[in-house]
Amino acid sequence: xxxxxxxxxxxxxxxxxxxxxxxxxxxxxxxxxxxxxxxxxxxxxxxxxxxxxxxxxxxxxxxxxxxxxxxxxxxxxxxxxxxxxxxxxxxxxxxxxxxxxxxxxxxxxxxxxxxxxxxxxxxxxxxxxxxxxxxxxxxxxxxxxxxxxxxxxxxxxxxxxxxxxxxxxxxxxxxxxxxxxxxxxxxxxxxxxxxxxxxxxxxxxxxxxxxxxxxxxxxxxxxxxxxxxxxxxxxxxxxxxxxxxxxxxxxxxxxxxxxxxxxxxxxxxxxxxxxxxxxxxxxxxxxxxxxxxxxxxxxxxxxxxxxxxxxxxxxxxxxxxxxxxxxxxxxxxxxxxxxxxxxxxxxxxxxxxxxxxxxxxxxxxxxxxxxxxxxxxxxxxxxxxxxxxxxxxxxxxxxxxxxxxxxxxxxxxxxxxxxxxxxxxxxxxxxxxxxxxxxxxxxxxxxxxxxxxxxxxxxxxxxxxxxxxxxxxxxxxxxxxxxxxxxxxxxxxxxxxxxxxxxxxxxxxxxxxxxxxxxxxxxxxxxxxxxxxxxxxxxxxxxxxxxxxxxxxxx
Amino acid sequence: xxxxxxxxxxxxxxxxxxxxxxxxxxxxxxxxxxxxxxxxxxxxxxxxxxxxxxxxxxxxxxxxxxxxxxxxxxxxxxxxxxxxxxxxxxxxxxxxxxxxxxxxxxxxxxxxxxxxxxxxxxxxxxxxxxxxxxxxxxxxxxxxxxxxxxxxxxxxxxxxxxxxxxxxxxxxxxxxxxxxxxxxxxxxxxxxxxxxxxxxxxxxxxxxxxxxxxxxxxxxxxxxxxxxxxxxxxxxxxxxxxxxxxxxxxxxxxxxxxxxxxxxxxxxxxxxxxxxxxxxxxxxxxxxxxxxxxxxxxxxxxxxxx
Numbered sequence: 001x002x003x004x005x006x007x008x009x010x011x012x013x014x015x016x017x018x019x020x021x022x023x024x025x026x027x028x029x030x031x032x033x034x035x036x037x038x039x040x041x042x043x044x045x046x047x048x049x050x051x052x053x054x055x056x057x058x059x060x061x062x063x064x065x066x067x068x069x070x071x072x073x074x075x076x077x078x079x080x081x082x083x084x085x086x087x088x089x090x091x092x093x094x095x096x097x098x099x100x101x102x103x104x105x106x107x108x109x110x111x112x113x114x115x116x117x118x119x120x121x122x123x124x125x126x127x128x129x130x131x132x133x134x135x136x137x138x139x140x141x142x143x144x145x146x147x148x149x150x151x152x153x154x155x156x157x158x159x160x161x162x163x164x165x166x167x168x169x170x171x172x173x174x175x176x177x178x179x180x181x182x183x184x185x186x187x188x189x190x191x192x193x194x195x196x197x198x199x200x201x202x203x204x205x206x207x208x209x210x211x212x213x214x215x216x217x218x219x220x221x222x223x224x225x226x227x228x229x230x231x232x233x234x235x236x237x238x239x240x241x242x243x244x245x246x247x248x249x250x251x252x253x254x255x256x257x258x259x260x261x262x263x264x265x266x267x268x269x270x271x272x273x274x275x276x277x278x279x280x281x282x283x284x285x286x287x288x289x290x291x292x293x294x295x296x297x298x299x300x301x302x303x304x305x306x307x308x309x310x311x312x313x314x315x316x317x318x319x320x321x322x323x324x325x326x327x328x329x330x331x332x333x334x335x336x337x338x339x340x341x342x343x344x345x346x347x348x349x350x351x352x353x354x355x356x357x358x359x360x361x362x363x364x365x366x367x368x369x370x371x372x373x374x375x376x377x378x379x380x381x382x383x384x385x386x387x388x389x390x391x392x393x394x395x396x397x398x399x400x401x402x403x404x405x406x407x408x409x410x411x412x413x414x415x416x417x418x419x420x421x422x423x424x425x426x427x428x429x430x431x432x433x434x435x436x437x438x439x440x441x442x443x444x445x446x447x448x449x450x451x452x453x454x455x456x457x458x459x460x461x462x463x464x465x466x467x468x469x470x471x472x473x474x475x476x477x478x479x480x481x482x483x484x485x486x487x488x489x490x491x492x493x494x495x496x497x498x499x500x501x502x503x504x505x506x507x508x509x510x511x512x513x514x515x516x517x518x519x520x521x522x523x524x525x526x527x528x529x530x531x532x533x534x535x536x537x538x539x540x541x542x543x544x545x546x547x548x549x550x551x552x553x554x555x
Numbered sequence: 556x557x558x559x560x561x562x563x564x565x566x567x568x569x570x571x572x573x574x575x576x577x578x579x580x581x582x583x584x585x586x587x588x589x590x591x592x593x594x595x596x597x598x599x600x601x602x603x604x605x606x607x608x609x610x611x612x613x614x615x616x617x618x619x620x621x622x623x624x625x626x627x628x629x630x631x632x633x634x635x636x637x638x639x640x641x642x643x644x645x646x647x648x649x650x651x652x653x654x655x656x657x658x659x660x661x662x663x664x665x666x667x668x669x670x671x672x673x674x675x676x677x678x679x680x681x682x683x684x685x686x687x688x689x690x691x692x693x694x695x696x697x698x699x700x701x702x703x704x705x706x707x708x709x710x711x712x713x714x715x716x717x718x719x720x721x722x723x724x725x726x727x728x729x730x731x732x733x734x735x736x737x738x739x740x741x742x743x744x745x746x747x748x749x750x751x752x753x754x755x756x757x758x759x760x761x762x763x764x765x766x767x768x769x770x771x772x773x774x775x776x777x778x779x780x781x782x783x784x785x786x787x788x789x790x791x792x793x794x795x796x797x798x799x800x801x802x803x804x805x806x807x808x809x810x811x812x813x814x815x816x817x818x819x820x821x822x823x824x825x826x827x828x829x830x831x832x833x834x835x836x837x838x839x840x841x842x843x844x845x846x847x848x849x850x851x852x853x854x855x856x857x858x859x860x861x
Contacts, residue, residue, distance in 0.1 A: 069720075072819075076638045083593060083637075162609060168597035202595075217639065236638075236648060237811030238721060263720050263809040264819075267704050272719045272809075275712045429587030429824050436591060452596065460596060472591070472600050 064552035065257040066533060068544065069269050069278040073262040077234045078220035079204040080155060080163040085454055086282055088201035089543030090260050093242050094138075095204035095225030098129065098148070099195050101456050102539050103306055108359045108456045110195045114143065114205055114226060124190025124495040131181040135249045137207035138231075139224040145177040150208040152185070161216050165202035190493040192500050196361070196457035201543065228253045228548035237262065254551035273300060279533040279552070280544070284526045286346035286402070292528060299531045306359045306540040307522035310352055310461075311400060311450045313393065313410060314477045314517045319445050321389050328515040330379035332369035334417045335410060339371070341521050344405045348524035355511045356461045357453055357522050359540045362491075362504035367512035369519065376417045388418025395423070395448035396431030401523060407448050410518070421446070436472040447476055450523050454541050458504045462488050465511055479516035560849070567841040574837040575627070575830065579620055582829050588612075589636045589824040610636050610826075623830070632834075633827035635820075642831040645816065650835060652722055653801050653812035656732055657839075660797055663736025664743055665790060669783065671740070672747025676755065676782075677774055687744060694741025699800045703734040703807035720809035731808040735800050739793050746789045747782065754782040784854050791847030795840050 074087040079095060082088055098115035101108060115129040135143040152175050156163045171191050176184040187194060207224035214222060223231050228250060229242035240260040244253040261278065263269040270288055272278040284292075284302065292300040315322040315331070322328060337351035350358070354366040380386065393411070397404055404425065411421045426434065434444055451474065453461050465484055469475035487507050494500035512519070529536050532553045539545040590606035598606075607613050611622065626633060632642035671691070675684040710730060711719040717730050754760065755778055763773045802814035809815075813832050820828035852858045 076640075081639065083595065164593060165595050165597070167599055167602045168595060170597075235811070236645070237809075237815060238723075261721055261809065264815070265704075265806050265809070268707060268720060268807055268809060271704075271707050271712050275715065275719050277711075277719045277721075427587070427822075429592055429822065430585070432591055433586040433588060454596075464596075472603060474596065 060254045060534065060549075060551040061553060062254050062551070063256050064554060065259055066255050066280065066536070066547075066550060066552060067278045068258065068260045068280045068282075069263045069272055070260060070282045071262065071264050071266070071269065073237055074234065074240055074260070076220045077223055077231065077240070078206075079202050080161060080165075080216075081220070082202070083164060085201055085452075085542045086544075089539075089541075089545065090240055091223075092201065092204060092227065092543060092545075093229040093258060093547055094223055094227045094231045095206050096227045097199060097201070097203050097205065098131075099199040100539070100543075100545065101196060101199045101541055102545065103359065108306075108361055108540070110199060114148075115195075115198075118195050120190075120192075120194075120495055122495070124192070124493060125188075126184050126186045127194050128178070129183050129185065131183065132249065133181050135226050136247065137205075137210070137224045137226055138245060139207050139210050141207045141209040141224070143205065143226050144180045145183045147205060147208050148183050149175040149177050150211075151205050152203075154208075155206070155211065155216070156203060163202070165200070168200055169197065169203065171197075190495055191459075192492060192494050192497075193455065193457035193459040196455040197459070199541075200455050201541070229258060232257070248548055250548050253548040255547070258547060273528060273530065274298065276530065280527070280529040280536055282527050282538075282542075283401075284528045286344075286348055286524070286526060289348070289526045289528065290346050300528050301531055303525075303527040303529060303536075303538055304348060305525045305527075305538050305542070306357075307349055307525055308357045308359050308454065308456055308540050308542075309400075309450045309452045309523040310355065310357055311406075311520045311523050312352060312448075312517040313520065314447045314449060316442065316445050316476070316478055317516050318439060318478045320391070321383070321385055322391075322445070324383045325514060326379045326383040327385060328518075329369070330376040330383070330417070331414060331419065331518050332376075332515050333372045333379065334376040334419070335369075335413045335518055335520070336371035337369075337519075337521055340406055340409050344402050344409065345521070345524055348526060349521050352519040352521050353512070354508045355465065355517075355519075356458055356504075356508060357456070360453055360456045360458055360461060361497075362458045362501040364505050364508060366505075366508040369515075373413075373417050380417065380419075385418070388420060390420045390422070391445045392422045392424055392443075393446040393448060394426060394431060394434055394444050396428035397425040399428045399431075400450050401526070403448060406520070410448070410520075435476045438471050439478055442471065442476070442478075444476060446518075449476075456540065458500075458507075459492055462491060462504065462507050465507075465516075477516040479514070481510060481514060483510055556849075556852075560845070563845050563848070567838070567845065570841055571834060571837055575624070575834055576620070578830055578833045579623060580616070582824070582826055583616055583619075585824075587824045589826060592823055593636065632831040635828050636825050637823055642827045645828060646813065646831050646835055649811060649813045649816050652810060653798075653805070653814060654839075655728065656735065656801055656804070656810060656812060657794070657797055659728060659732035660735030660739065660800075661790065661794065663732055664739035664793070664797075665786075667736065668740035668743025669747045669786060672744040672786075673751050673774070673779065673782070675744070675748045676751030677770075679752065684748075688748070691741035691744040694738050694744075697738060699734060699738055699803040700807060702738065703731065703804050706730045706734055707807070722810050722812075727808075727810075731804050731810050734804050734807075735797060738800065739797055742793055743786060743789060747786050750785045751778065751782040754778045757781075780854055784851060787847055787850055787854065791844045794843045798836050798840060 070086050072084055072087060074090050075082050077091060079088055079091045082091060096113050098113060099110050100113050102111055114132050116132050118127055118129045120127050131145060137143060152172060155161050156169055157166055171187045172185055173188050174186045178184055205226060210224040211219050228245055228248040230245050232241040232243050234240045241257060243257040244255060246252045263272055269281045273281045289302045292298055292302050315328055317323060341347060341349055351368060353368045354363055356363045395403060395407055407423055411423055414421050435447055464474045466488055467480040470478055484507060487503055491500050491503040494503060527538050534551050534553050535549045537545055590603050590610060594603050594606060634641050635645060671687045675687045678684055707719050710717045718727050721727055760773060760778055763777050801812060802818055805812045805814040817832040
């Protein structure tokens with residue numbers, strides 16, 4: 001028997017040795033790379049000179065496959081049917097839109113992509129777009145005004161397509177082909193924010209030839225766009241692979257290819273980054289971001305693009321104590337926004353001082369309810385609630401960064417001024433269902449949620465404060481104000497940007513004063529990349545952008 | 556035997572019918588509407604209503620079920636509400652990955668578990684036995700999630716021996732299947748040990764020894780087959796747990812299998828995928844248990860099926 005045991009153990013040991021022998025050479029441990037490499041030159045149509053002896057002196061290096069990991073997989077490689085802005089960012093590597101949004105010089109701006117310039121007519125109802133000339137889709141079809149008309153009218157707005165985001169573009173009435181590179185887009189009523197709206201990710205230019213060849217349903221199997229990368233494959237749940245488009249109008253990419261491999265588990269995603277399996281990952285918890293910042297030897301850089309999502313606790317203004325504006329303002333004074341930001345979010349963002357995010361056009365820092373629990377109690381007493389009251393707070397756990405921790409903090413601040421909050425944590429889908437019930441059926445008194453502004457145009461951000469947006473719309477505060485009902489459509493119709501911002505400023509002031517929400521902060525965007533991934537930018541709209549300028553600094 | 560198999564298969568069909576009924580109604584009773592979840596910020600009430608119509612959700616629930624059953628009998632599980640891809644092709648793409656993981660995990664569990672259990676039984680209360688049983692207990696108590704992340708931390712991040720995610724190469728299979736396998740190995744080890752201990756006390760073992768047969772022959776030729784019978788049953792039952800475990804392990808290792816498909820579908824309330832995936836899991840479980848019962852009959856000639 002003893003002999004037998006020895007034999008078995010030896011066999012197991014042999015197997016172990018054999019297996020470890022098959023293990024790959026250790027992936028290179030992250031080395032400290034110089035953080036300030038020479039800034040790469042602007043993308044030029046010709047290839048860059050590369051061969052230099054030391055990394056610090058070289059310009060962008062050619063070659064390599066950059067690996068990005070998001071938490072979700074691209075549901076379907078067709079912007080008309082896909083959801084999730086970061087996913088749409090991956091799709092935009094292949095199919096581009098007419099415009100994009102980015103802070104240039106600190107100011108959020110609508111920048112040209114396939115449209116070079118635009119102009120609004122005097123009556124505000126028609127925008128004329130001049131398109132970029134000499135651009136081809138990956139299948140050789142020329143990009144021109146007819147392609148734009150096809151993508152907007154025959155695809156996005158065509159009811160047969162059943163595009164998910166069709167309603168975001170429902171203000172477009174017609175697209176007229178003026179000449180090969182000029183289109184007139186007419187809207188239903190003057191619409192100031194059209195160029196920004198066209199930057200909204202579901203809108204992308206697809207090759208009409210390819211769409212007609214494959215049909216809407218199958219187009220995603222072989223999409224043809226104008227982007228810096230060409231579609232190779234999309235293995236569901238595993239990998240999206242795109243390869244460089246050498247003929248890209250903005251200059252050939254330095255990278256050979258980009259692979260997107262989804263990793264839903266946050267801890268796994270962080271490990272993939274640290275192990276070197278992924279070069280760029282999305283959504284890093286602030287504490288881990290702090291770890292990367294504190295220890296440069298890990299070779300990981302934290303990316304914090306500007307925020308565009310407002311985070312707040314909405315109050316059902318038709319229910320109980322929340323009907324009184326003094327109560328709502330009191331609860332705003334009761335919360336120490338800065339303390340929450342500093343201790344839970346590692347100081348990575350700012351307090352919410354406007355219904356619009358700072359990246360939004362016409363944003364102004366309107367009103368900050370500084371932490372003042374005495375004033376809170378005073379106001380509550382004036383409103384007749386000196387003894388406080390009870391309320392429930394619903395939220396969809398796990399949806400927003402550190403939401404459970406923030407909700408706990410809010411609960412304790414409110415308890416401090418006598419408001420006893422019962423927190424109801426629901427799964428996101430269940431929370432959505434609860435939030436969308438109309439006034440007669442709703443049980444929601446307070447709710448914690450975030451509102452995104454993907455176009456960073458005040459149109460969407462202000463429209464939600466109208467009665468028309470009551471549930472099943474987003475306005476689960478059931479808030480409305482007769483002045484706003486008038487002003488909000490006015491800002492949409494304004495043709496002069498300065499005049500528009502005046503109106504938007506007034507709107508911001510009214511909302512902050514009426515305080516239908518407990519204004520908290522702007523959701524920080526925290527992502528990370530390995531230092532050898534150079535010139536990788538994630539835009540404020542959570543999209544990975546300008547990837548033809550990215551390169552890998554690996555020896 | 557053939558009649559028995561046919562009988563069991565018919566029973567399986569009834570089981571699946573029951574499962575389909577249960578899951579169909581249960582997911583529709585849970586709050587959360589796929590149309591609302593899919594719609595974006597600009598969607599109006601009419602847009603959402605249209606989406607629900609496209610998904611077939613505007614009809615009364617019993618009508619929906621009848622439509623579902625009608626399609627099912629034609630082999631059509633419907634289309635994903637998110638990707639619009641037929642459910643059957645989504646499952647066909649993902650099921651082999653989960654199968655690979657589950658089978659490898661089961662093999663690891665059975666090999667390590669029964670080996671450890673047998674050796675422990677042959678050397679009861681020795682250091683090997685005590686260590687093995689403590690490890691088995693750890694295996695049973697450890698969450699799959701945690702073990703997977705720990706393996707990843709040690710073997711991928713710090714040692715760099717194995718990749719942290721995905722399923723591209725055989726190397727990618729090692730950590731996830733080890734995670735699954737080691738957890739189930741614990742149960743199998745304990746069961747093998749007690750079963751072997753019992754078997755070794757049987758009269759025919761004493762006879763075999765007194766015949767002068769070497770101990771190794773006694774254990775592996777005579778005792779093992781009979782000791783394995785209860786173990787085989789356990790493996791069958793554990794397979795259900797293992798399938799559940801794939802959901803967690805697949806999430807941790809970004810393994811593109813049905814477990815992850817199901818989890819993602821639940822969050823987006825993708826009813827057709829949820830229904831299809833649950834039916835697949837139920838069928839797999841039923842078939843594995845059928846296989847286990849038949850294996851039973853092969854191992855123990857006293858058991859016969861008509």
